[in-house]
Amino acid sequence: MPIATTQPPPPSVLQSFMESIAAPIEWFGGLCLFAAQAIRECFQRPFEWTEILRQTYQIGWQSAPLIVLSGLAVGSVLSMHTRATLERFGAESMIPTALAFALVKETGPLVTGLLISGRVGAGIGAELGGMRVTEQIDALESLAVNSFHYLVATRVLACVVALPLLTVLMNFSGLLGGFFAEATISGMSFPYYFHAAFGSLAFSDFIPPTAKTMVFGFLIGTTSAYLGYNASGGAEGVGRASTQSVVLSSIFLIVVNVVLVKFIAFLFPVGGA
């Protein structure tokens, strides 16, 4: 006599669809709560100055060569493209101005954010993911150490501090690269170049775009730390966390940049964003 078995019924199509939608929303909700906790932890004592400085050293200083080299290259390329365009109108003298506007207002902050999300986001995701899968975070917790405060808040703060500094570095190295390109082609003098470059800039062209990179730093630090801090699945999970850190932080950065540009234009209507 056969024995009757009771198996759960297969999920319906609607159920499967709802689950597929609910998963990313759930993930995004977790990220938001993680970000809120990160903000809260950043302002809670004790401040881990040594760890913050260490992370700043790694995120900021060790990224400086990449930023400077990228800035020189981007500045040169922008200068050449700008020349090719303005030359048609006989407006070569406006090349420094156009280059400064392009670099300071948008290209510098965005390229810096993308470069850091690639270099630092991957690093944070991999480092925290590795610590999670090797149970180092659990060990810290067992020692009554607030792992979130120690590992996540310090990295997010370091990103928030380092991004504007690296953006300034990117802007100046980009202007320098543009000058090298322009001096080579047209023999433009250094004083004239920088006078013309900053001649048409206003504070609203310089400060808000630089300041918005703190938001970029927060996004990179939070997203990467969230993915690493919640990693699972051994080495594969670490790799996945590292990759997703770069991809998602870059996407968030670009999308949020749109909102920030509009927000800055709203706050500083004269200079625009």
Added chain:
Amino acid sequence: METTKKLIVGIFVGACLLLFGIGLFLIGNNIQLFTKSFDAYTDFAKITGIQNGSKVRVAGMDAGTVTRIDVPARPEDKFRVHLRIVEKLHPIVRQDSIASIQTDGLLGNKFLQIDAGTSSAQLAQNGARLPSTEPFDWGDLIDQVNGVVKKVNVILEEVKAPVLLAVAQIEAAAHSADKLIKHATPEVNGILASANKISANLNEIIDGVQEGQGAVGALFKDKEMAASLHRSVDNVQEATVDVKKVVKKVEDSDIVPEVQKAVKNLQHITAQVKDAVEKFQSDAGEGGVGENLQRTLADAHEAMSDLSDNTEALKHNFFFRGFFKRRGFYDLGALTAPEYQKPSFGKGFKKHPIWLTTTELFQTDAKGLETLSPAGKTKLDAAMTEILQLPRNGPLMIEGYSGTGVPSQQYLTGRRRAARVQMYLIERFHLRPAYVGIIALSAAKEGVGIVSYYK
């Protein structure tokens, strides 16, 4: 964490902050934030793109920024633009420095241009108002052009009707002129025929004179003269005086070359009149109808002038003057008022005067000119009916009277009135123009007198 890393982080952060500070300084220096400056303001009805932070240039040199723009409270008020200008350019910013809104290049930003003032004007003080000129706006220009085009359209519409009317009048005038020319051509041909006839007659006279025939008086229809000549010849023949001497005397007299010269002139005149008439009749003349007409009239005038001189000479010649003396006048057109009023004028003729007042004859048109009224023409017709009953062997004199104004005005008005009546009578009753004369006379009365002389 090692001290080196801390040092490196410190240097990195410090260096980046320094670069940030340099950027701020360069921008601040560019907008004259750290230089001594003074404030001024100016007013514009339109600010066309000027905004807070826009550049201010004094005589083309970067000199500051627009610090604030006050929006007008009422539509008729202006925007007040506050400026900050560097102190080093203060000496050339005077009270007569004019502010204007300019564009940096073809596509550049708007900026505020302040012209250097004049030495005679005082320095613009801190917070002073600078005079301004409104910016050039293509939109305004297009609006103005549209306005002008509309006005032109309106004017054209207004002018169209008068212009069309004028064109129609010109066309009508040209048509009338054409008709006049065609109408005048037979008359000119008639003149030519008459001239030919005169020429032939004169030739005949001269031939007779050269032949010494005694029918000269008869030829001229002057019986008295002919009889006189007959008697002279008879006396000569009877007295058996040397006929040859008489003939020779006639032949040697000045009359022959004079008459020959007159004939030559007449032939020349005839040829000229013929040419003139031919050109006059041709529409395809060298310079067009107008020029031909003008030239023809000039030639005809010259010819008629010559003819007049010659015939006048003839009239006073011994052989002809008797006729004119008996007629009572040589030329009514050349008659003056004193000559007319002499008792000698019309001696031997009876006079039949008819008096017509100005009121009976004339009406005044819109331009204030006197023209014959229909009633006046009727009166003239009645008067001529009376005159035509009389023998027509003497002159008909039209006396124009006027007592208004100075003597010259009286003369002109009187002559004009007489001329109107003369033209009407000649045209209406086909009178011989040579026998109808006009004369202007001053008197305390207004009107026209028609005096018929007859025997």
